[in-house]
Amino acid sequence: MYQYDNFDKQAVRERAADFRDQVERRIAGKLSEDEFKPLRLQNGLYLQLHAYMLRVAIPYGLLSAKQMRKLAHIARTYDKDYGHFTTRQNIQYNWIKLVDAPDILDELASVEMHAIQTSGNCIRNISSAQFAGVAADEVEDPRPWCELIRQWSTFHPEFAFLPRKFKIAVNASPADRVGVKLHDIGITITRNAAGERRFEVYAGGGQGRTPMIGKLMRDDIEAHHLLSYLEAILRVYNRYGRRDNKYKARIKILVHETGEDKFREEVDAEWRKIEGGPVDADIAEFGRIADYFTAPAYDTEAQVDAHKARAAMDPAFAAWVRHNTLAHKVPGYKAVTISLKPHDGIAGDATSDQMDAVADLSENFGFGEIRVTHAQNLVLPDVRDADLPALYDALFAQGLGTANQGLLTDMIVCPGLDYCALANARSIPVSQKIAKRFDDMDRLQDIGEVKLKISGCINACGHHHAGHIGILGVDRKGTENYQILLGGSAEEDTSLAKILGRGFDEDGTVDAIETIIDVYKAQRQDGENFLATYRRIGAEPFKEAVYGG
Amino acid sequence: MSAGHILTANLLLTGDVVFLTPAGDWSVRADEARFAETEDDVAVLKAAEAKAVAANIVVSTEIIGAEKTQVGVWPTRNREQIRAKGPTVHEAFGNQARFDLSAFEGA
Numbered sequence: 001m002y003q004y005d006n007f008d009k010q011a012v013r014e015r016a017a018d019f020r021d022q023v024e025r026r027i028a029g030k031l032s033e034d035e036f037k038p039l040r041l042q043n044g045l046y047l048q049l050h051a052y053m054l055r056v057a058i059p060y061g062l063l064s065a066k067q068m069r070k071l072a073h074i075a076r077t078y079d080k081d082y083g084h085f086t087t088r089q090n091i092q093y094n095w096i097k098l099v100d101a102p103d104i105l106d107e108l109a110s111v112e113m114h115a116i117q118t119s120g121n122c123i124r125n126i127s128s129a130q131f132a133g134v135a136a137d138e139v140e141d142p143r144p145w146c147e148l149i150r151q152w153s154t155f156h157p158e159f160a161f162l163p164r165k166f167k168i169a170v171n172a173s174p175a176d177r178v179g180v181k182l183h184d185i186g187i188t189i190t191r192n193a194a195g196e197r198r199f200e201v202y203a204g205g206g207q208g209r210t211p212m213i214g215k216l217m218r219d220d221i222e223a224h225h226l227l228s229y230l231e232a233i234l235r236v237y238n239r240y241g242r243r244d245n246k247y248k249a250r251i252k253i254l255v256h257e258t259g260e261d262k263f264r265e266e267v268d269a270e271w272r273k274i275e276g277g278p279v280d281a282d283i284a285e286f287g288r289i290a291d292y293f294t295a296p297a298y299d300t301e302a303q304v305d306a307h308k309a310r311a312a313m314d315p316a317f318a319a320w321v322r323h324n325t326l327a328h329k330v331p332g333y334k335a336v337t338i339s340l341k342p343h344d345g346i347a348g349d350a351t352s353d354q355m356d357a358v359a360d361l362s363e364n365f366g367f368g369e370i371r372v373t374h375a376q377n378l379v380l381p382d383v384r385d386a387d388l389p390a391l392y393d394a395l396f397a398q399g400l401g402t403a404n405q406g407l408l409t410d411m412i413v414c415p416g417l418d419y420c421a422l423a424n425a426r427s428i429p430v431s432q433k434i435a436k437r438f439d440d441m442d443r444l445q446d447i448g449e450v451k452l453k454i455s456g457c458i459n460a461c462g463h464h465h466a467g468h469i470g471i472l473g474v475d476r477k478g479t480e481n482y483q484i485l486l487g488g489s490a491e492e493d494t495s496l497a498k499i500l501g502r503g504f505d506e507d508g509t510v511d512a513i514e515t516i517i518d519v520y521k522a523q524r525q526d527g528e529n530f531l532a533t534y535r536r537i538g539a540e541p542f543k544e545a546v547y548g549g
Numbered sequence: 550m551s552a553g554h555i556l557t558a559n560l561l562l563t564g565d566v567v568f569l570t571p572a573g574d575w576s577v578r579a580d581e582a583r584f585a586e587t588e589d590d591v592a593v594l595k596a597a598e599a600k601a602v603a604a605n606i607v608v609s610t611e612i613i614g615a616e617k618t619q620v621g622v623w624p625t626r627n628r629e630q631i632r633a634k635g636p637t638v639h640e641a642f643g644n645q646a647r648f649d650l651s652a653f654e655g656a
């Protein structure tokens with residue numbers, strides 16, 4: 001993985017030292033809260049419902065074992081012994097003291113981590129596929145491109161005060177694992193008919209208050225033009241994006257109001273001015289970056305399907321292999337998803353001990369690398385088939401062996417009103433009740449793939465618009481109420497879920513979800529998953545069952 | 550039961566959720582909050598709010614709705630009740646872990 005050079009190291013250390021000084025001045029009363037707030041937010045420190053919350057950047061979701069141990073240490077030393085992995089592939093600590101924040105940034109800097117680009121109207125942490133570099137279906141490893149974009153975007157002087165936050169995701173396989181069309185800019189790395197590398201660039205996608213599917217700007221961007229083309233999009237957005245109304249400030253609104261074609265023309269005109277200039281020259285850096293992402297020393301003798309004997313005797317293990325592992329580009333290896341969705345837990349939460357255990361396992365059964373997924377799980381990318389039984393046993397002992405990846409209880413759940421100052425309703429309790437209702441692995445496996453996503457407000461951190469089933473918490477006259485949406489997808493067949501009808505209280509929501517699943521089971525044909533059945537039969541049968549005739 | 554207001558904030562240094570008490574201190578217990586029933590009482594809260602912000606003791610101050618019942622003063626809105634207690638999904642965290650707030654269960 002990428003290693004900081006001296007410039008990176010110094011920049012992060014200086015940033016931590018600056019923040020220490022700012023905190024000291026705030027405590028001494030030399031900075032007012034109005035002056036201090038933008039400074040703390042630039043360092044990922046929010047004030048939430050119960051305390052300060054620190055969001056730490058995990059660039060494109062990639063962590064070393066050493067970094068994971070540091071995250072565990074921070075949770076244990078400065079927080080309440082756990083951290084929360086987010087849908088942006090970051091980690092949040094919910095109980096941070098202001099006085100400790102500078103020490104935490106120093107701790108992070110010691111392992112080449114920080115909280116930059118986790119808040120404010122800048123280009124946020126770049127996200128990517130959790131199986132980057134190992135998935136069998138990938139055209140190439142997107143991580144060096146993510147790193148190139150990270151280096152271009154971090155501290156970019158022109159884009160530090162954009163109209164609104166800006167999220168970029170990079171994918172490099174036919175299977176969309178990042179939600180390309182639901183980002184401000186989404187990038188897919190492809191090959192053209194001649195087998196040459198090209199970048200498809202989408203702009204203007206996003207969830208939140210006004211969900212929009214991104215529009216294809218160009219599908220023919222060459223590698224040496226990637227940064228200048230991104231810069232051109234950002235410049236047009238920075239110039240014309242609305243600053244008068246925060247709810248209309250995202251690029252999706254600009255693209256929508258300008259019109260896709262006109263926006264593309266504006267970008268092209270801007271691009272012609274800078275194409276081939278100093279921004280593009282940065283591509284020379286790419287080779288240096290790519291060298292950090294060379295494949296590890298895989299065991300060329302790794303035995304394919306060496307786990308099969310155990311799977312034949314142990315149905316629980318077999319189910320875990322079926323749901324939580326993915327074909328690897330190297331024969332005899334799998335990428336393993338570690339579920340952070342135990343049925344009695346909180347989606348995305350991991351204790352310090354669990355984080356330490358995952359760090360150890362990443363070394364014992366891989367090359368010391370861990371990924372954070374946008375679905376709030378973790379991934380060990382390089383596990384030999386022969387090691388799967390021992391890994392499963394070790395994960396199970398840590399409460400990390402739930403075999404539900406991609407199933408109904410693998411819910412994306414935002415913190416909601418239990419933690420978040422912006423929330424209208426709690427998300428976690430309703431997710432726990434759903435998990436309890438469906439706490440039967442045979443039943444879950446029979447239901448098959450369902451993406452259920454829950455947000456505690458319209459900001460959609462829980463991606464409810466992109467759920468096969470989405471749940472949106474609202475405040476109805478002081479009472480929590482939940483709207484159910486159906487038919488969303490963040491994958492290559494991107495679609496936005498639609499509201500089914502009036503909302504329910506918590507228990508009513510759980511009942512309605514069960515009814516919806518029953519309709520699916522009764523109507524599904526030939527191995528259809530939930531979304532396919534919904535798309536074939538439409539919303540009506542679900543409405544009828546949930547609300548009566 | 551009577552309706553009124555209380556002053557809440559977070560401590561600058563720790564972020565802890567606190568409430569202004571009748572003595573002018575800050576308590577992590579909402580049921581110890583100074584209860585303002587009249588406009589004059591609310592003016593007292595506002596003056597205390599300005600003073601505490603200027604003194605850099607608290608941040609994110611807000612005068613919120615509250616009720617005074619037989620068991621004590623308690624915030625009205627669900628959001629503020631969760632702030633007063635702590636996360637409903639983690640009884641070991643937040644103010645509920647420091648004191649017995651069971652009298653306000655379901656409040």
Ligand code: SF4
Binds near residue numbers: 414415423424456462
């Ligand atoms: S969706 Fe709303 S409630 Fe949930 S984390 Fe985002 S802002 Fe908070």
